[in-house]
Amino acid sequence: MTVQPFNPTPRTLMGPGPSDVHPQVLQALGKPTIGHLDPQFVAMMDEVKALTQYAFQTENPFTIVVSAPGSAGMETCFVNLVEPGDKVIVCRNGVFGERMRQNVVRVGGEAVMVDDAWGTPVSVEKVEAALKANPDAKFLAFVHAETSTGALSDAKALCALAQQHEVLSIVDAVTSLSGVELKVDEWGIDAIYSGSQKCLSCVPGLAPVSFSAKAVAKLEARQTPVPSWFLDQTLVMGYWSGTGKRSYHHTAPVNSLYAMHEALRLLKAEGLENAWARHRAMHEQLKSGLELLGLDFVVDEASRLPQLNAVYIPQGVDDAAVRSALLERFNLEIGAGLGDLAGKAWRIGLMGHAAREENVLLCLAALREVLNG
């Protein structure tokens, strides 16, 4: 077998992630690899940390980028904070709430589920009732922006409830970070994780994570060792601490962190509020066009995510054939449905660098062509 070099056809990425990567980010990615303990790299990491704090709107000293994808970011939160026997109220209104439950169970925690229908936000009332019914709960875990449905939940209200009932909040911000308003300190979020490949428009493979002082205190008070060595933040912090000598834990993904540095730098240059407004504006344009095509949204307008537009596939239309035609004819990727929505919906992403007017126009024109042509 002789293997040829791989030359991917450039695509426009309007699925649920990875999203279009900015050319400057790809350029940063390909810069020469240097050592993970090189003073130049260590100085760059300090900037990555400060920029990640900006993106999360937090001053948490414990703010790092996990050397693995978003699902490892989720696991970082659960495996470090939840001890065997801890009760966790888990909100489930899509694929990722269920994944949170699996994380809780695997570390020996007890999951109390608050279920809402797919496509609807987490019910603040149900969560309040669950907190009242479970005074021994230690955590409230929910997904801010459900990537499987496109529903936005009220993280501010949910975290206020968590504080009132003295439980720690664990928030999935994989799809929300930098696409919609998110204020970690102001809202009192205790543990949060995201992914590099959604609205940050970086390459996939990294997970920004931040813990509040209360979360760090819970970690430090653990009675049992963290079950994962790789994700044990008591060890990782020796490398990310930024004070004095950095101790070796594992070899950082040097080049991916170059890309993260550039993606976060571009976000800072645009300004978070401007990024949120851009996602909203592009969504409004896309929405008008999708409605003209007769496509119905899965999620009600009030809790619809601008960066992830789930629409029902019209009756009689072949899901896979449409997606293949978009990819083959126009090099345009949109997402299939996931879980309960598999075969029933498409997920059209407007994430980060993909949230541009030319993408909206292309997507609408291509869909029109394929559906009506």
Added chain:
Amino acid sequence: MTVQPFNPTPRTLMGPGPSDVHPQVLQALGKPTIGHLDPQFVAMMDEVKALTQYAFQTENPFTIVVSAPGSAGMETCFVNLVEPGDKVIVCRNGVFGERMRQNVVRVGGEAVMVDDAWGTPVSVEKVEAALKANPDAKFLAFVHAETSTGALSDAKALCALAQQHEVLSIVDAVTSLSGVELKVDEWGIDAIYSGSQKCLSCVPGLAPVSFSAKAVAKLEARQTPVPSWFLDQTLVMGYWSGTGKRSYHHTAPVNSLYAMHEALRLLKAEGLENAWARHRAMHEQLKSGLELLGLDFVVDEASRLPQLNAVYIPQGVDDAAVRSALLERFNLEIGAGLGDLAGKAWRIGLMGHAAREENVLLCLAALREVLNG
């Protein structure tokens, strides 16, 4: 705070990893990101799998690349295969044997330690005695090439013992893969992991892993769920299986896998045996020069790794000052000592693309200049 774009100074990487990355690999890394379920990407992954099988010299269908660094590759093996109560004979002759023990303990296994001095290989006799004394042991775990000392252990003999005593072998090949002879099928290795950033000369952040049929059977017969969701290979295999529809588990690190494809492709083009011979030849040249400089090796000649040369720091020489001078004056990185050898030894890597004559010459000339200048 305005953050400037990061422009790393190109370095020659002759530490314990990351190693010099081939320009073609960096070029592949920076190619446009496409979706992780794009048919083009899926076809490339099939090639990555076949090339990883070649590098490991195995036909194991269960051969994947974990979306995280080498230490997550280690954890993948322990967390999937070792169940609570399982007895594991763990060989410890450096930092990474101790890390294996921590992995065993964290998943609830029982570690029976076989200790050898730092800088010496794992004693085949001691392992045989441990296997005889522990007929209930289920695994033998050892490091093929100890990155902390530069000692090579006899993986062939150790795995033969494991087979004879009907225990599964778990082998750390982070530093050995493609630098010294390694034959997974011929030697009967049951679980093996490596890292992308050593002798494969790919960017850091990925971990090739392979399980034998016996290891897969042990995984499938588990009585308890795999404690890690992210590393649960019963879930990951749905994506890597290569047969029919790929199911979503997590978003693959698309660009890093482009780089891995190119690094493995270059290895295949050179040929494994040629790569082993090149590492050996470059080591012979470096060794002669280091001896002329009066530097003594930590490891006896018989079990010395060609790709990782640990030498004692001469008395009266300032460790950090020498490494800083090499980096600042010549852009040359060599490694500090780790663990017991911190402050006592340097680790000079000749890994992958770094194992070239110009690097050997530069390293010797620069050391001579800094030590005698």
